[in-house]
Amino acid sequence: MVSFFQENSALLEEATEEKTLSIYQLIVDGGLGGQIIIGLLFVLLAIALYIYFERIFAIKAAAKIDKNFMNQIKDYVTNGKLAAANSLCESKNTPTSRLIKKGISRIGKPLEDINTAIETTGKLEIYALEKNVSVLATVAGAAPMIGFLGTVIGMIVAIHEIANAGGQIDIKMLSDGLYTAMTTTVAGLIVGIIAYITYNHLVVRTNKVIYQMEAQSVEFLDLLNEPV
Helix, strand or coil: CCHHHHHHHHHHHHHHHHHHHHHHHHHCCHHHHHHHHHHHHHHHHHHHHHHHHHHHHHHHHHCCCCCCCHCCCCCHHHHCHHHHHHHHHHHHHHHHHHHHHHHHHHEEEEEHHHHHHHHHHHHHHHHHCCHHHHHHHHHHHHHHHHHHHHHHHHHHHHHHHHHHHHCCCCCCCCCHHHHHHHHHHHHHHHHHHHHHHHHHHHHHHHHHHHHHHHHHHHHHHHHHHHCC
């Protein structure tokens, strides 16, 4: 009876060992080509995550709005305290405050000139907000393609092994090519999906800041257009 349990226990352990396969082992078994492609995809993933977190913190800081900011600007501009309004904009240091500061510096000139100056500054602020975001879109498109390149390489390796087997095909000799094909495809899709989601999230957050900038710029121009 004891020997029966020992034999079953040994068989269970063997089955468990056969079923357990780490991600690291899959990458190693994929051969040099698979390892190079996986390494490249990891680099792309690191770049994508770095850009995402760097941009999300920058956009979050840019989105901070003081509800009393425009009320204070109105009071200062109405009372002719342009220096105080300028100092207030400098203290906030946000894209919106920089737009208003540019508008304040043009007070006294035609309204069209003020509007043009604000629009030009706004374009520069939008460019700064979208810095490196296009790289995420590139990674989202390139990562799956690199993964599929690994798939093709894996299939070529497998076909080469079949051709050299002389008609005696063994699944073991195909394992390197199949591991390369599968692991690179999965890795490429994972990196592409992460980059795609983070890119779209940044676009949404950036658009919210742009809408805020536009709304407060219009409010400032309306203030200048009010009759004295």
